[in-house]
Amino acid sequence: MRAVIPVWIGxxxxxxxxxFLADPYWLTVGILAIFYAIVTASWTLLVGYAGQFSFGHxxxxxxxAYASALLVKDGGWPIPLAALxxxxxxxxxxxxxxxxxxxxxxxxxAIFTLAFSEVLRIVITTENEVTGGSGGxxxxxxxxxxxxxxxxxxxxxxxVFSLAAMGLMVRSRWGLFFRAIRxxxxxxxxxGVRVVRFRVLVFAIASSFAGLAGAFYAHYIxxxxxxxxxxxxxxxxxxxxxIGGSESLPAAVLGAxxxxxxxxxxxxxxxxxxxxxxxxxxxxxxxxxNGLLTLGWEQLRRALPRRVAVR
Amino acid sequence: xxxxxxxQAVNGLVIGIIYALIASGLTVIFSILKIVxxxxxxxxxxxxxxxxxxxxLLAIPPLPAVLVAMALAFAVSVLLExxxxxxxxxxxxxxxxxxxxxxxxxxxxxxRNLAIIVFGPFPLRPxxxxxxxxxxxxxxxxxxxxxxxxxxxxxxxxxxxxxxxxAWGQALNAVSQSxxxxxxxxxxxxxxxxxxxxLGGALAGGAGALVGPIYALSPSxxxxxxxxxxxxxVLGGMGSVGGAIIAALLLGVSESMFVALFPDPTRGLSxxxxxxxxxxxxxxxxxxxxxxxxAHAAME
Numbered sequence: 001m002r003a004v005i006p007v008w009i010g011x012x013x014x015x016x017x018x019x020f021l022a023d024p025y026w027l028t029v030g031i032l033a034i035f036y037a038i039v040t041a042s043w044t045l046l047v048g049y050a051g052q053f054s055f056g057h058x059x060x061x062x063x064x065a066y067a068s069a070l071l072v073k074d075g076g077w078p079i080p081l082a083a084l085x086x087x088x089x090x091x092x093x094x095x096x097x098x099x100x101x102x103x104x105x106x107x108x109x110a111i112f113t114l115a116f117s118e119v120l121r122i123v124i125t126t127e128n129e130v131t132g133g134s135g136g137x138x139x140x141x142x143x144x145x146x147x148x149x150x151x152x153x154x155x156x157x158x159x160v161f162s163l164a165a166m167g168l169m170v171r172s173r174w175g176l177f178f179r180a181i182r183x184x185x186x187x188x189x190x191x192g193v194r195v196v197r198f199r200v201l202v203f204a205i206a207s208s209f210a211g212l213a214g215a216f217y218a219h220y221i222x223x224x225x226x227x228x229x230x231x232x233x234x235x236x237x238x239x240x241x242x243i244g245g246s247e248s249l250p251a252a253v254l255g256a257x258x259x260x261x262x263x264x265x266x267x268x269x270x271x272x273x274x275x276x277x278x279x280x281x282x283x284x285x286x287x288x289x290n291g292l293l294t295l296g297w298e299q300l301r302r303a304l305p306r307r308v309a310v311r
Numbered sequence: 312x313x314x315x316x317x318x319q320a321v322n323g324l325v326i327g328i329i330y331a332l333i334a335s336g337l338t339v340i341f342s343i344l345k346i347v348x349x350x351x352x353x354x355x356x357x358x359x360x361x362x363x364x365x366x367x368l369l370a371i372p373p374l375p376a377v378l379v380a381m382a383l384a385f386a387v388s389v390l391l392e393x394x395x396x397x398x399x400x401x402x403x404x405x406x407x408x409x410x411x412x413x414x415x416x417x418x419x420x421x422x423r424n425l426a427i428i429v430f431g432p433f434p435l436r437p438x439x440x441x442x443x444x445x446x447x448x449x450x451x452x453x454x455x456x457x458x459x460x461x462x463x464x465x466x467x468x469x470x471x472x473x474x475x476x477x478a479w480g481q482a483l484n485a486v487s488q489s490x491x492x493x494x495x496x497x498x499x500x501x502x503x504x505x506x507x508x509x510l511g512g513a514l515a516g517g518a519g520a521l522v523g524p525i526y527a528l529s530p531s532x533x534x535x536x537x538x539x540x541x542x543x544x545v546l547g548g549m550g551s552v553g554g555a556i557i558a559a560l561l562l563g564v565s566e567s568m569f570v571a572l573f574p575d576p577t578r579g580l581s582x583x584x585x586x587x588x589x590x591x592x593x594x595x596x597x598x599x600x601x602x603x604x605x606a607h608a609a610m611e
Binding site for chain 2: 051053055100104106107108110111112114115116118119122123125126231232235238239242271272274275277278279281282285286289
């Protein structure tokens with residue numbers, strides 16, 4: 001464990017230095033990558049750790065984003081307070097969805113959450129008097145300066161906070177309970193895990209992190225469309241998690257960053273990018289189920305001499 | 312007003328038959344492979360485009376064109392099943408359910424975006440199967456819809472006969488009840504999986520080809536029918552073809568009644584897409600085994 005500390009310090013310094021070295025375009029890419037990293041990591045908590053297959057995760061991103069933007073616009077709330085309230089909304093709705101889905105497992109849960117997500121998207125699109133519909137909703141931005149550096153620092157702070165909170169959770173007894181539920185619910189219940197409580201809990205927590213990311217997105221981009229809750233967005237998040245490695249939070253973050261950078265670097269190829277990510281997702285699932293990045297990391301560890309290898 | 316409702320009800324019935332084709336394909340795949348195919352709507356979309364190109368490029372008449380589209384969808388499904396779904400039958404694969412969900416979800420993203428590149432993002436409309444409209448009293452129906460409904464009914468009857476009477480149909484039923492026992496009595500279960508997946512694909516493809524002249528074709532046309540098919544399959548009982556057909560007709564008619572009776576017409580059209588989703592969620596919550604659920608067909 002101790003050998004990892006220099007790596008973390010290196011990553012931290014690089015992350016802090018990035019906004020001062022990158023040009024504005026790549027700074028935006030970095031901020032979006034962090035947004036996706038929070039969304040992907042929370043999906044990983046829900047699916048990779050607790051085994052609750054949800055295809056409705058981006059619905060909570062949309063819910064958090066619209067709730068926060070509307071509270072600021074129509075309610076006149078200050079942005080941080082509105083964002084907190086949006087997180088609370090996602091916590092409650094997430095717990096509700098987790099609660100009513102208790103009888104469902106695997107594919108049933110996936111279908112139900114997908115349906116929930118599409119219904120929310122249709123409602124947002126249709127109720128255009130409140131939400132602006134597909135024309136979009138103008139959201140107040142957090143800062144008014146020319147540079148995006150403050151946004152980057154806020155995003156980074158949110159990412160560190162989210163990862164720390166979720167990381168502590170999965171390392172604690174709770175993480176053990178989540179994985180026990182994933183492997184076998186009955187056996188977990190028989191061993192004394194309170195399955196109902198922890199299924200609802202993991203849904204509520206993962207959804208509130210998605211809502212947090214959504215609220216940040218709203219007040220960074222300043223323009224919301226129902227597309228942030230679309231099936232293609234969900235597909236992108238799934239691709240990020242699977243390519244990174246869907247059973248590890250850092251791998252999910254790296255997957256999100258790698259895919260988002262690829263999305264921008266391959267911008268000239270337009271639609272081919274989603275085809276590429278679809279193909280990568282399939283190849284990863286077929287041949288390297290623990291994730292491409294996890295696989296690469298293990299190959300690297302094996303190739304390096306023992307002394308240098310980081311544990 | 313009554314004639315409007317009548318036209319809507321008949322239209323709903325026609326759409327219900329198309330839904331029945333899609334959903335019976337989904338339920339066949341589900342009952343044999345025990346996976347929910349998230350890429351089913353994309354096979355339906357491909358079927359529509361296959362039909363379009365067979366008619367416009369090869370100048371094949373409509374009825375054979377539907378059959379060719381079904382054959383092509385069958386072939387694509389065989390390729391997909393053989394290349395990507397084989398780990399489902401490997402005892403070393405952990406958590407097969409998750410694998411099935413993620414892989415079919417990945418296939419749907421891949422096919423949808425590939426279609427945007429290959430076929431273009433703009434809607435295409437194949438030539439009419441049969442121009443003109445049928446007028447019976449107050450009922451006005453385009454011949455295309457009549458053709459689609461009639462062909463759909465013939466395909467559904469053929470499917471039911473195949474499943475109930477043919478040796479292969481009985482073999483599929485045996486595999487759906489128990490893989491091991493079916494293998495013991497000499498059924499090639501690996502082949503049964505491929506056949507079931509491809510049969511389901513062919514049904515979706517046929518539905519896509521029939522729908523082409525009624526609605527325009529677009530790469531994202533599979534998204535909504537996919538969730539509608541889930542609703543139908545869950546409502547009819549997972550794995551029951553007869554249940555799926557009845558549920559499809561019910562959903563088709565009630566959906567178009569919903570559009571007809573919704574007070575605000577623009578919103579009504581928009582919320583029609585959500586209608587089946589709400590039905591789906593309600594059935595999953597209230598009666599997860601559906602109307603005609605069979606115990607052995609429950610998800611693992």
